[in-house]
Amino acid sequence: MKALIRYKFAHCFRVALRSAVLAILLPLLFSTFAHTEFIPPTDLSHAEIMRLGERMYRQGILPSGKVMETFIRGDVAVDSSAFSCSSCHLRAGLGSFEGGVVTPPTNGNKLYKPYRRPPSFGDVADRAGRFIYAKTVVERPPYTRETLATAMRFGTDPTGQVFNDVMPRYPLTDRDMSILISYLEALSSEPSPGASSKQFKFATIITDDVSQEDRQALLLPLQTFIAQKNQQMGMFNDFIKFGYSPTIDMQFAFRSASLDIWELKGPPESWPAQLSAYYNANPVFAVLGGISNSDWRPIHEFCEAQRLPCLFPITDFPVVSESDWYTYYFNKGYTQEGEAVARYLNRQETISxxxxxxxxxxxxxxxxxxxxxxxxxxxxxxxxxxxxxxxxxxxxxxxxxxxxxxxxxxxxxxxxxxxxxxxxxxxxxxxxxxxxxxxxxxxxxxxxxxxxxxxxxxxxxxxxxPYRLTPYVGSKVGGFDAKVPILPSSKDFGNRRITSRSIAMLQQTTLQGLNLIYDNLYRDHLLDIMSMQMDVTVLDYERFSFGPGQRYVSKGCYIIxxxxxxxxxxxxxxxxxxx
Amino acid sequence: MRIPFPRISLFFVILLFVCILPVRPTHAADIKYKRSIEKYNIPDVVLINQDGKKVRLQSLLNSDIPVIVDFIYGTCTTICPVLSAGYVNLQRKLDADNQKVRLISITIDPENDSPKVMKEYLKRYRAKPGWDFLTGSRADIDTVMRAFNAYIPDKMSHYPLNMIRMPKNGNWVRLFGLMSTKEFLNEYQMATAK
The missing domain is CATH 3.40.50.2300 (Response regulator)
Incomplete structure (x- = not known):
């Protein structure tokens, strides 16, 4: 009997062992069959893979030319042409924060490292007791290509945590997935020229049709801004000399800055060559302001080609485009005044x-x-x-x-x-x-x-x-507060407001972008951050408003x-x- | 004597164990939206639709047809696309019968959202007739947001909200959060039940 029991026990043990081995091996076997490394297609050049990947990321168009279909919230089908990756992760792929939703980075540099997201409003109910909806993954280990593909297809991170509902699920083929992953790996992978952990290099552009007075009106705020940045850097260095230890993040708030003046002479046709020479001699991270009485187009086009941010030049002739990316303007200049007349007349009952x-x-x-x-x-x-x-x-x-x-x-x-x-x-x-x-x-x-x-x-x-008409009572930013409301008057006609507009550009708009750039020294990221700003009130205009892709921040013009x-x-x- | 042994069962038990062992508990996916019934006084403002036409908001909303309102803007990331995808799918589920529902999106970025921008937005989402996108003066837009207890001082801090007007009594179902098509359709059906 004992022998029989021993036999049965041994039999059970063998069966259990066999089952266990099978249970462990089978999933591995299946995973081997199903395994794919999402290696980019060998029949396409690298440049073509990048082009196709960029189109998927920015426009939601598959390499086949068809629209990428996605699902949100389980069963809400949506075309990616309306709602692409870059809609939320933005052009640089460093993510966004909007409407209480933190969208994490999606560039290879960040995806293949562990991630811990910054605090979100969604973590706690707000003061009005509104419902929490903006939960996102708090922490995750690094992705691999395989887990990244799973993330995009099924909305789970490498540990199985489920994403926020606003992240679509992409039922992509292996080939398409490999192209998109290759693009993400290349996205924001190398810091942009003109920036380092210690310094930002800037330039400003002045053309030879600008008067000495206007030139000084521009340079005064710009050079003050640079001096302030360097003074802060000096204070930060003193802080360290005296033995204090900055937190890890604090170092990213302090960088020295330099400003080159790119003087453009002669006819506008010669400007691109002059700009190239300046740029090649000393590449800068961004162009701060600038001034010209001529058409800004040659400079605009140079900045588009170099993917160089050009922030709020003083020009009455900006390029009016719905898709160009790299130049921020105060408004559309004279074009905006012409538009205002058309809009006003269109609303007059008496005009038939x-x-x-x-x-x-x-x-x-x-x-x-x-x-x-x-x-x-x-x-x-x-x-x-x-x-x-x-x-x-x-x-x-x-x-x-x-x-x-x-x-x-x-x-x-x-x-x-x-x-x-x-x-x-x-x-x-x-x-x-x-x-x-x-x-x-x-x-x-x-x-x-x-x-x-x-x-x-x-x-x-x-x-x-096209300027402010209501009294300006100052802002909290940059020591530019007015103690009494400033009222516009007829004396303001003809005032180009070079200094005051440049101060608003630097203190109320650009500085926020530079401060929040952290260690992500990518020009596209600077523009992405600036586009996610809250509206601001400034001296010369009723309101600056932002938004992804919006490049003319003052949208108004009165008829008076x-x-x-x-x-x-x-x-x-x-x-x-x-x- | 043969002792039966559930080999297959044991295999599956161990398989299950092996599969679930490395998986940590999931969270965040099951968050639901918040629902309440509200009464709103619609302000008498004139807004402008995607065709550039003036529309009196009261006459648009006080309708025998069920009306759904949300607040979005043309260059919005994250939330608006999800809300708008919800509108698109509801239109599809209702076979684009614009007598069954009137969808209204009101901009919270009146500076930028001109009729042209709004028209392109609707086109991008392949909106069918029966979905209107409205803009107006900032003062009027603020008045409308306040009337719906949805005042958003800056568009960057907005939140997902749908409101369904019940034709039978003029009350509104206020839905805070993001819904699936099924949940949205279900809310629509409950709100429009006779």
């Missing part, structure tokens, strides 16, 4: 499709920029093109010819994109219009003389004004009229932003 509108454009760069802005928005409003006449400054001052034009076209709305030379003739021109005829002019183009519009016709003249007197009050007729 039959209303004769005549646009007279001085044959100049300014006139053309104003007219282009008007035309673009007028077309978007599905309005018929207006009659547009481009005249030289001599033709504009020929009173007889102008009278004939007005008699011929009988405009009820006359848009005059001209300089202030025409102002003395304005009452005579208005006399030729119907009783309720309106005249639109640009305060940017008229400059200081805007206030000289004859009092007798002020009720008929509508003026674009002048009140009576030599220093007339500025009377708004429109909202700051019109639609």
């Amino acid at each position: 499709t039959e209303t004769p509108v005549l646009q007279i454009v001085q044959d100049s760069q300014v006139g053309k920029a104003l007219a282009a802005g008007f035309r673009k928005v007028w077309k978007e409003c599905e309005r018929q093109e207006v009659t547009t006449l481009t005249l030289s400054s001599q033709q504009l001052l020929d009173q007889t010819a102008m009278d004939k034009l007005l008699t011929k076209h009988k405009p009820e709305v006359l848009i005059l994109w001209t300089d202030a030379e025409l102002l003395p003739n304005l009452p005579a021109l208005i006399a030729k219009l119907p009783a309720k005829g309106m005249v639109f002019v640009s305060s940017g183009y008229l400059g200081k003389k805007t206030a000289a519009i004859a009092e007798s016709v002020r009720e008929r003249v509508y003026i674009t004004y 009229q002048l009140g009576p007197g030599l220093d007339p009050p500025l009377l708004p007729l429109s909202d700051w932003v019109m639609h």
Whole structure:
């Protein structure tokens, strides 16, 4: 009997052992069969893999050209063309923080290292007791290509933790997955030129059509900013000399800074070569401000090509683009004033499709920029093109010819994109219009003389004004606080606000980006951080607003009229932003 | 005498043990949204839709058709795409019958969200008729957000919110959080039940 029991026990043990061995080996066997290393396709060049990967990441388009299909929250199907990886992880792949959701980094450098995310609002209920929804993975070990593929397909990290519901699940083929993973591995893998753990190198750009006075107005705040950064660095070094130990993160808040001045001379066609020479001699991390009275386009295009951030140059001729990335502008310059007139007229009940509108454009760069802005928005409003006449400054001052034009076209709305030379003739021109005829002019183009519009016709003249009209009561940033509200007045016409705008750019916008860049010294990351900023109130504009891809931070332009007197009050007729 | 031995069972028990051993408990996936019934006084404001047309909000919302409202903006990351994907899927589930539901998205970025931006946004999501995206002056948008107890001083600190108006009594179902298509459809059906 004992022998039988011994036999049965031994049999059981053998069976159990066999089962255990099988149980351990089978999953390994399956995993071997299912195993793939997600090695990039050998039939594609590296450049092609990067191109296809970038398209998947930024636009949600598969290498086949089809749209990447994804699922959110289990069963919510969505096309990645509407909602791509870069929508949340942003262009540099370092992630974002928006709406209480922390989106972690997704570049190879970070993915293949352990991760611990910064604290999130989602960790605790907010003061209003709102429901917590923004939970994200707090900590995870490094990914491998395989676990990364699992993460994108099934939404789990290497330890099986499930991602926040806003992360889509991507049912990609092995080949497509390998392309995307290769792109992520290359994304933000090398620090951008011009930055190190100890220093930021900057440049500013000044063209030779800028007056000495304007040049100084720009350089004063820029050089003060650089001096402040270096002074802080000195204090930080003293702090260490005296034996204090900074926390690990504290070192990232202190870097010295330098500022090169890139002077551009001669015709704009020669600027790209000059810029290349400056850049190659000493590559910088970003261009801080800059100033030109000419078209900014050659500089804009150089910065796009070099992937070099250019932060808030003083220009009235920015490049207006919905997709360009590297230059931040205060606004669209003259184009924005032209757009404002189109929006204002479009909302007037008295303006019908039959209303004769005549646009007279001085044959100049300014006139053309104003007219282009008007035309673009007028077309978007599905309005018929207006009659547009481009005249030289001599033709504009020929009173007889102008009278004939007005008699011929009988405009009820006359848009005059001209300089202030025409102002003395304005009452005579208005006399030729119907009783309720309106005249639109640009305060940017008229400059200081805007206030000289004859009092007798002020009720008929509508003026674009792209600056603040409400009292400015200061901000908490940068020691630029006003103790009493600053009120705009007609004396502000023609003021280019070079220093005050540059201070706002540095202290209220750029500094935040530089402070939050941490050890991720990538130019795209700087732009990503800046785009995620909260709105700010500044001296010259009612509001700066940001958002991924938004590059013109002041979106408004008033239509105003002048009140009576030599220093007339500025009377708004429109909202700051019109639609 | 033969002693039966459950070899297969033992194999699966051990297999199960081997499989679950390295897996740590999961969390975060089962967070649900918060639901409440509210009454809102819709302000009498005129907003502008994606076609540039003026629309009186009261007449748009006080409707015999069920209405759903959310707050989004054109260049939003994370939350808005999820909310908008929810709208798209609801339209698909309801076979794009725009008499069954009226979907309203109200921008919280009126500075940037012009009719053109809103129209492109809807196009990107392949929205069908019956989903309108509204903008307006900041003052009016603020008034609307306050009326829905959803005032967001800055768009970067917004949160996911859907509100379904029940045609039978004009009350609103307030849904805070992100929902699956099934949950969203279920809420719609409950809100529109006779």
